[in-house]
Amino acid sequence: MTRLVLLLVLALVGCSTAPKSDVVKLRFLSLAWQKDSVAVNKQIVAEWNRTHPKVQVEYVPGSWDSIHDQLLTSFAGGEAADVIHNSSDDLSEFAHGGYLADLTTLLPPGLKADIPEATWETTRFKQGVYGVPFLQEPKVILANRALLTQAGVRVPTPDKPWSWDEFAEITKKLTKDTSGDGKTDQYGFAWPMKQPVSTMLNLALNFDGKFFYPHDGKLLATVGPAEREVLQRVHAQLHTDGSAAPGALGMSGSDSLPGFFAGKYAMVFLGLSYRQQMRQQAPKGFDWVTLPPLSGTGPEQGVSPQTLSISEDSPHKREAMEFIDYLVNPANTARLALGDWMLPTSTKAMAAPELNVEQFGWNVGVAAGASLRTSPSQRVRGYAEWKDKIATPAFQQYFRNQISIDELSRKLTEDGNRVLARYQR
Incomplete structure (x- = not known):
């Protein structure tokens, strides 16, 4: 018994002195x-x-x-x-x-x-x-330089970007029926908006639209004239001017690149990082150029x-x-x-x-x-649910022309604020 105890003690000592x-x-x-x-x-x-x-x-x-x-x-x-x-x-x-x-x-x-x-x-x-x-990552415009040159449009610079009004006229000029069959086969622009919410909220800052404002100690959704500016301009391109490709709405940024390379649209709105895919995937000889963001009352955009x-x-x-x-x-x-x-x-x-x-x-x-600002969604508790359950389907319906701007506003505020209120009690 004594020998067994001694062996156990020695084993424990050995464990305690082992390097850790x-x-x-x-x-x-x-x-x-x-x-x-x-x-x-x-x-x-x-x-x-x-x-x-x-x-x-x-x-x-x-x-x-x-x-x-x-x-x-x-x-x-x-x-x-x-x-x-x-x-x-x-x-x-x-x-x-x-x-x-x-x-x-x-x-x-x-x-x-x-x-x-x-x-x-x-x-x-x-x-x-x-x-x-x-x-x-700012959002920028990637453009087919050859199509811009053929149309004789002014190429914007960081010092002199396109205004939204100039942009609208240019996209109409770049929209064509190149085959003569009576159907548009070259659109001036593509808005890949599989996830439209962050894009629209961040662009709203072009017109000082913030979407979320303090109310009694809470941050709740509000859609006023400033918030409607970009929404209505994009909607007009899609359904009034016909200068934006409706088929691109449900696309991710990567999904839009094959159509861009094929000349289906002269320009596309993408994050700056997509330039890497442009470099890797663009067909040989495809001449593309990075254009600065648009400017409303200012060039600010959220990030x-x-x-x-x-x-x-x-x-x-x-x-x-x-x-x-x-x-x-x-x-x-x-x-x-x-x-x-x-x-x-x-x-x-x-x-x-x-x-x-x-x-x-x-x-x-x-x-x-230099024009990047904090995204309007940044401090909104409950934003993820508001975006997924309310805003995403509402934006998609609006851009498909299934609901009006007033109905979109109602969904974002009345329906949306019921969601946000649960997080901000």
């Missing part, structure tokens, strides 16, 4: 999807792991199509990654729900100073900061930057922030922007020479960055 791993392990959920972007993200993670042996990062791929539901599940199950890639308009519910860490005291001074204060506002909730905004957050349940918040600071330092942010064909939020990265060139319209994108 002091390597911190972090999981980084990344939503990068374009080939170049995935490669750059993985390269930066590998570089971090080589130079930080005590803090190792695992790259975990995710999908923009399912990120909201994925996070709901992972938070509820206590399985969330330490560092989470998302967009600022999806942070509100997670921040208010206590699932994301407040980064206020974790942010390094250099990182905080390099991103404009107005951009930090996109991730500020409850007097806290719940994400680091690092990439942003919801891509963000990096830290899970509240992460036991390694300090190390997670050190990794984020490395991932989005100015040099790396410029690499990420090039890989995603988007714009950095970093002031220093925005000045990178490789982003300020005319090739592929980078200079047009950088100029558009």
Whole structure:
């Protein structure tokens, strides 16, 4: 019996003196999807792991199509990654729900100073900061240069963009029956709006339309003259002028590219990142050009930057922030922007020479960055349900000419505010 006790004691001593791993392990959920972007993200993670042996990062791929539901599940199950890639308009519910860490005291001074204060506002909730905004994407016009030249239209510049009125006249001029069969086979424009809500809300800022206004301490939907401006102009192109392709309405941005390459529409409204697909997929000899955003009372448009957050349940918040600071330092942010064909939020990265060139319209994108503002949806609790259950089907019905602008307004406000009220009691 004594020998057995001695053996047990020795075994326990051996366990207590065995070396313990002091390597911190972090999981980084990344939503990068374009080939170049995935490669750059993985390269930066590998570089971090080589130079930080005590803090190792695992790259975990995710999908923009399912990120909201994925996070709901992972938070509820206590399985969330330490560092989470998302967009600022999806942070509100997670921040208010206590699932994301407040980064206020974790942010390094250099990182905080390099991103404009107005951009930090996109991730500020409850007097806290719940994400680091690092990439942003203006919407631009991609055009068939040959068709513009043939029509003799003025090519806009960042200093002198098209007004909405000039744009309407140009799209009519570019709309043609090229075969002579009495049917339009070349439209002036395509609005790919499989997901129309964020597009219309962000463009409304062209006319200072905000869609959500404070009422008795709540942010509720309101559709006034400013909000109707862009909606009615797009509707007129579709159903009055016939200058916008109705078949493009249900398309995603990628879906619209084959028709654009085939000359079915002279121009298409897309995010800046689609230039990468243009470069990769455009037929040989297809001459395309990036045109600046339109201007109403001003050129402003809304944006919801891509963000990096830290899970509240992460036991390694300090190390997670050190990794984020490395991932989005100015040099790396410029690499990420090039890989995603988007714009950095970093002031220093925005000045990178490789982003300020005319090739592929980078200079047009950088100029558009100065007019980006916080998306109207940013601080609206309940926005995701309002968008999915009310606004998306209502916008689709309106642009298909199935309901009037007044009925659209009623749905967004009366029906929509009943949804929002549940979140803002």
